[in-house]
Amino acid sequence: MNLNTSILKYIEDVKSGTFTVEEFTAETLQRIKDVDSDVHAYLSLNDSALNDAKLIDQKISSGEKIGQCYGFPISIKDNICITGTKTTCASKILENFIAPYTATVINRLQDEDAVITGKTNLDEFAMGLTTEFSAFGPTKNPWNLDYVPGGSSGGSAASVAANECLASLGSDTGGSVRNPASFCSVVGLKPTYGLISRYGLISYANSIEQIGPMTKTVKDSAFLLNIIAGQDANDDTTIDNDNVNYLENIEDGIEGKKIGIIKEMTTSEGLSSEVSTATKDAIGDFESLGASCEEVTLPTIPYTVAAYYTITSTEAGSNLARYDNIRYGYELESEGYEYNSYISKSRAKFGPEVTRRIILGGFVPSAGHAGKYFLKALKVKSKLISEINKAFEKFDYLISPTAPVQPFKFGEKIDDPVTLMLLDYNTVTANLTGKPAISVPYRVINGLPIGMQIMANSLNEKSLFQSAYALESKTNLPEVPL
Amino acid sequence: MTKIGLEIHCQLTKLESKLFCSCKANYREFEANHNICPVCMGLPGSLPRLNQKAVESATSIALALTCDTPEKIAFFRKNYFYPDLPKNFQITQLNVYGDMSVGGEGYVSVEDKKIKIRRIQLEEDPGRIIYEGASERTKITLVDYNRAGTPLVEIVTDPDFESPRQVRVFLNILSDLLENLGVAEPGLEGAMRADGNVSIEGGNKVEIKNIGSFHDLEKALHFEITRQQSLFERDIEIAQETRHWDDRRKITVSSRSKEEDQDYRYFLENDIPWVTIDQSTRDRLKENMPESISSKKERYIEKFDIAPQVADIIASDRYYSKLFENAYSDDNAKDIANLITTDVIGFIDTKEKQQNSKITSKHLSDLIDAINSKTITRNSAKVALQEIMKSGKDTKFVLDEMDLGQVSDSSEIDTIISQIFEEEKQAVIDAKERPETVNFLVGKVMQKTKGKADPVKTLELIKSKLNQ
Numbered sequence: 001m002n003l004n005t006s007i008l009k010y011i012e013d014v015k016s017g018t019f020t021v022e023e024f025t026a027e028t029l030q031r032i033k034d035v036d037s038d039v040h041a042y043l044s045l046n047d048s049a050l051n052d053a054k055l056i057d058q059k060i061s062s063g064e065k066i067g068q069c070y071g072f073p074i075s076i077k078d079n080i081c082i083t084g085t086k087t088t089c090a091s092k093i094l095e096n097f098i099a100p101y102t103a104t105v106i107n108r109l110q111d112e113d114a115v116i117t118g119k120t121n122l123d124e125f126a127m128g129l130t131t132e133f134s135a136f137g138p139t140k141n142p143w144n145l146d147y148v149p150g151g152s153s154g155g156s157a158a159s160v161a162a163n164e165c166l167a168s169l170g171s172d173t174g175g176s177v178r179n180p181a182s183f184c185s186v187v188g189l190k191p192t193y194g195l196i197s198r199y200g201l202i203s204y205a206n207s208i209e210q211i212g213p214m215t216k217t218v219k220d221s222a223f224l225l226n227i228i229a230g231q232d233a234n235d236d237t238t239i240d241n242d243n244v245n246y247l248e249n250i251e252d253g254i255e256g257k258k259i260g261i262i263k264e265m266t267t268s269e270g271l272s273s274e275v276s277t278a279t280k281d282a283i284g285d286f287e288s289l290g291a292s293c294e295e296v297t298l299p300t301i302p303y304t305v306a307a308y309y310t311i312t313s314t315e316a317g318s319n320l321a322r323y324d325n326i327r328y329g330y331e332l333e334s335e336g337y338e339y340n341s342y343i344s345k346s347r348a349k350f351g352p353e354v355t356r357r358i359i360l361g362g363f364v365p366s367a368g369h370a371g372k373y374f375l376k377a378l379k380v381k382s383k384l385i386s387e388i389n390k391a392f393e394k395f396d397y398l399i400s401p402t403a404p405v406q407p408f409k410f411g412e413k414i415d416d417p418v419t420l421m422l423l424d425y426n427t428v429t430a431n432l433t434g435k436p437a438i439s440v441p442y443r444v445i446n447g448l449p450i451g452m453q454i455m456a457n458s459l460n461e462k463s464l465f466q467s468a469y470a471l472e473s474k475t476n477l478p479e480v481p482l
Numbered sequence: 483m484t485k486i487g488l489e490i491h492c493q494l495t496k497l498e499s500k501l502f503c504s505c506k507a508n509y510r511e512f513e514a515n516h517n518i519c520p521v522c523m524g525l526p527g528s529l530p531r532l533n534q535k536a537v538e539s540a541t542s543i544a545l546a547l548t549c550d551t552p553e554k555i556a557f558f559r560k561n562y563f564y565p566d567l568p569k570n571f572q573i574t575q576l577n578v579y580g581d582m583s584v585g586g587e588g589y590v591s592v593e594d595k596k597i598k599i600r601r602i603q604l605e606e607d608p609g610r611i612i613y614e615g616a617s618e619r620t621k622i623t624l625v626d627y628n629r630a631g632t633p634l635v636e637i638v639t640d641p642d643f644e645s646p647r648q649v650r651v652f653l654n655i656l657s658d659l660l661e662n663l664g665v666a667e668p669g670l671e672g673a674m675r676a677d678g679n680v681s682i683e684g685g686n687k688v689e690i691k692n693i694g695s696f697h698d699l700e701k702a703l704h705f706e707i708t709r710q711q712s713l714f715e716r717d718i719e720i721a722q723e724t725r726h727w728d729d730r731r732k733i734t735v736s737s738r739s740k741e742e743d744q745d746y747r748y749f750l751e752n753d754i755p756w757v758t759i760d761q762s763t764r765d766r767l768k769e770n771m772p773e774s775i776s777s778k779k780e781r782y783i784e785k786f787d788i789a790p791q792v793a794d795i796i797a798s799d800r801y802y803s804k805l806f807e808n809a810y811s812d813d814n815a816k817d818i819a820n821l822i823t824t825d826v827i828g829f830i831d832t833k834e835k836q837q838n839s840k841i842t843s844k845h846l847s848d849l850i851d852a853i854n855s856k857t858i859t860r861n862s863a864k865v866a867l868q869e870i871m872k873s874g875k876d877t878k879f880v881l882d883e884m885d886l887g888q889v890s891d892s893s894e895i896d897t898i899i900s901q902i903f904e905e906e907k908q909a910v911i912d913a914k915e916r917p918e919t920v921n922f923l924v925g926k927v928m929q930k931t932k933g934k935a936d937p938v939k940t941l942e943l944i945k946s947k948l949n950q
Binding site for chain 1: 527531564745
């Protein structure tokens, strides 16, 4: 049985009886058993996965109405809640937190008969770009176990790349879906802000983050978006998408479309020569597909990383304030403490990156400093929005490499937070502006992947998928060597 | 010169659910921590869902207080750590870049003075902390989150009050207004709270917190003014600070915590999109608003020639005004009003009694009809009212059952008067000498007839008998 298959091919095979849901699930669980001690994509597994698969087989054989997913195995980033399961955010502070409710995206997947394999690793509270900040040890890149898988949804990307599931849900605050998608050679989508319900996603920076599908193919990404997108009564920020079918006309191509090549993202100092060469190739491919490419400049981009960390730290400082270990958390005797000393003791369990951002988040919006930092960051954000809206008056798509570099070795950048932050340079713009962006696997050079990023205007995911599918069809990538 | 400002918090208890989830706004009937859900407990991953009805109730309050109401409102996070705050931030409102809260400037007329309202904001109430344990050593702190997320309106005034008495009058007007609007029940324990700030002679402002009731607020303000005056007289500077009301010792005490120095790091609550309150919504709210107390009062005075004090009492209270509105006709309005303020109020003077009373508007109009047609006396009406309040039985039935029909037959009254003249010889002599003592004899007749004798006729008959 070939586990390196797409969701759409899998559904065909289940429908035609090539294999049963149970067989495929069992094989996937075996694969997890075989490789995950090396990869460490998962933090916990769903004990009832095989049973869930059997029930779906029964539905199929009895002719009962069956959901669109036909039991394909999907992993979930461990910052998304599922009733009765541990949701740790890869943090010691939530090590034993069992969610008493289920996220909207999970309900939608389960209603359509997806089988959840388990919860995947991440940088603690989704803050990081390598999974090295997970409190439970890093995830390895399936393309080379000495290399980082990207982050923060590194576990999700690795689980898909290593054939430990067919797809995963990650979350993207500043590139956390797209960056590991690029590093692990999978498709990663950050949709328009508000397209997917965040109910049940544990907030890091709620004004800009979104859940996003991570898949092996562009079509699978569109398929998953069909299931999880749309308004949700539990999330006031969700928007109506008119029930668009993202798969429809996905092969229409991009003939005559206008593409802007973002100058600041393709000529930046940190860009590696491999990534630079790949970008030039991609531009050639887009042109050969009938699109016209032209350089475009968004002058505010050099300020976006600073603005991004200012805004996200402010929100994180507030969003993470609730972890005081009083209503839930871990064992810590309260006897003999007064309130303030107890919470400073309990909150000492946060890891270094989270602590850094909470401290930053206490400073940048504080009285006397907000004007210099937080309010200025909001200005950068609104300036960037007007620049990008102007660019979309002229262009259908804006492109750049997803990350300025290829995956690097463990420990290489972790001690240099500022260099690490610059990895976000090409991805934060989509979050700050709320625009959709997708990372498409494009090259594998020296055994390590490179992804290309395409951005489109708000709610133009359908068109975004058409361009991503067109680019994907130009590639011929090797299989993961694991 | 004394300056007092107020910060009033009022729960919107008439709403079905909390501000951001479907738990009950009326948390009082629940066992501790049984009116909670992932949202009001701030569990990881939960998101607030704004109760649109709460926005409408708060906007109604703003409109009733003549406040500016902006087209768009936003919510903010007020960040601070406290055990009763499940998220360790409170979702509230702020007017930083122009008006962004449900209400901007408005005013309330208190006697001849206009008290300026600075702003009105909609926010969530925190949970409740309960301290238990007999001694300092065995002290434990419990938290009940049933209240967390209850819709709360904060009303902030300018320091326009000159005396605690003015504050009391204002709070009475305000709580009547909120109740009349049908959005709050200020009488419920803890449903309406007020903090005050005081400065004298242009000195520093002192905030007073932790005040349990309006009654205590008046006491706290008095204490604080006296304290500041005694410092002022001795040339000691009054420190700008927050003081807590010590309910046991009835004094204000300097707070150890530096609340005034706390930096709340306010920023927009992005989980709740901006809310648009357009003109048509405001028009609808205005249209559906019950008649204001002041306009009711004016109407009663002008249309029915009811005395201003009587009109004020009836208009200010929802229960009395409802009784009145449904009972009066153009002929008897004044009599109904007087019956309410002289007799009904005596029996039904608390919210609890209002709830339990079985008196209806029909009873009142029937009683007035009976008095005006001389079927019963005013006194009998009072006796009947007491019975009706308990049983709720039909007026005519009660009058018959209690035998309250008026005695206006002259010979019958005459017989009784003769008896009294026999029994009260001295009083008869007195009355002959000093006519003003005749009321004693009238009273005796009333006593004997259980108030049923027609008092006018009785007086006439006694007078003529005295002159015989």
